[in-house]
Amino acid sequence: MHVAGDGIDQILAPRSDVTVGDWLLLDQSDPSQSELLARKSLLKRRAPGKELQVQLIAANIDTAFIVSSCNQDFNIARLERYIALVLEAEITPVILLTKPDLTAEAEGYVSEAARISPDVEVLSVNARSQAPREMLAPWCKPGQTIGFLGSSGVGKSTLTNALIGHSKIATQAIREDDARGRHTTTSRRIHLLPEGGLVMDTPGMRELQLTDAASGISGLFADLEELAAQCKFRDCSHRAEPGCAVRAAVEAGVVDPERLARWRRLTEEEAINSASLSTRSGKRGPKGKAARKALRAKSGRRYNTP
Ligand SMILES: Nc1nc2c(ncn2[C@@H]2O[C@H](COP(=O)(O)OP(=O)(O)O)[C@@H](O)[C@H]2O)c(=O)[nH]1
Ligand SMILES: [Mg+2]
Ligand SMILES: [Zn+2]
Incomplete structure (x- = not known):
């Protein structure tokens, strides 16, 4: 991997815990021991x-x-x-x-x-x-x-x-x-x-499989998550259960059925990947909270693009 900085321009052995965009505190005497700095994202x-x-x-x-x-x-x-x-x-x-x-x-x-x-x-x-x-x-x-x-x-x-x-x-x-x-x-x-x-x-990603992305999905589909919270059953799949608030919204024409299908596909895929990945951290933040906050913080700010 290539590292660059003030007066620094060198190649270090790749590290599996370091990716493009990372900042390192370079240890000149033993570069492999360079400290990986905390990430913003x-x-x-x-x-x-x-x-x-x-x-x-x-x-x-x-x-x-x-x-x-x-x-x-x-x-x-x-x-x-x-x-x-x-x-x-x-x-x-x-x-x-x-x-x-x-x-x-x-x-x-x-x-x-x-x-x-x-x-x-x-x-x-x-x-x-x-x-x-x-x-x-x-x-x-x-x-x-x-x-x-x-x-x-x-x-x-x-x-x-x-x-x-x-x-x-x-x-x-x-x-x-x-x-x-x-x-x-x-x-x-x-x-x-x-x-x-x-x-x-970045190079094109032919296949983008999400893992540990539950709060990202919740952030994007916050309206559906809010409806789902009103379903009669907590584990409602929004397919045929009675008292399903999501299906009711689809039937009322408020929610696009295709969007519901995409949300379901993404949620199910994410759950499978996250459960099966050995590297899974095991802990998850409050569902959707962080992502929703990111969206809210953003929506208050308007960019003056042409
Ligand atoms: N006409 C036109 N050609 C574009 C535009 N954006 C990219 N291209 C062309 O599409 C091809 C692929 O672009 P490239 O930047 O290599 O795509 P990348 O794989 O996403 O990095 C190149 O021939 C570009 O010149 C665009 O907005 N208009
Ligand atoms: Mg390219
Ligand atoms: Zn439901």
Whole structure:
């Protein structure tokens, strides 16, 4: 792993407990003993494949831009998955839709994304233009770290290049047939912005399995959780039980049945992953509290983006 700092620029042996964005108190005499400093935030997921392991994605991000494009990549369930991951870490999520220049339907994508949560801001920008720098400036202040998350090919490296002001990172044309990108960004790096902030490009994650993300999910689906608290049975699955407040809301047209299905899928998957992961800490905070607080704190603050 690469460490950089004031007068420091060196390669250390990788450590499984350290990820991109981490701060170390470097021990020059024995670098392997460098102290890992407390993190402001940590993004992690269940490692892809059969192994039951947690994979660290990035540390100390303040704002995570969940990047998707105005094309076949756009998927509400996947965006929700990323938002839950980000909220779990008490990071502010912002949805960023790229490639509005390649479609006449950009507005439709933006309004669909805006329906995910009234508390999650949605932006749309042509990553290849001059616009990202000015548009993202409110989040790129000194001391602030932003990160780009999303599938391959959506423009994360292009956005990073736009912010750092030159083409430091290779980007690659996506395959036209399915809008999928190739994995050009293989390592995760952090870059210092001219304005003083930090930006992290991340490789596309083909499979994002949530683990220990119950409060992130609760934060995003707080309205459904509140309804569920009114169900007759505490363990109501909201399928066929009598006295189900959630189903009643669906029947009254207040809750979108597809959103209910996505919430259920995410909750069930998260519970399975969290229960089976050997690294599970065993303790969980009050459900949803932290994530809800993160959303509330955020919604009071309005960013003046163009
Ligand atoms: N027209 C257009 N092309 C874009 C936009 N964003 C990304 N691209 C192109 O999409 C391809 C994939 O971008 P890249 O940054 O490598 O995606 P990454 O895998 O998310 O890092 C490249 O050819 C980019 O030039 C956009 O907003 N508009
Ligand atoms: Mg990339
Ligand atoms: Zn119910």
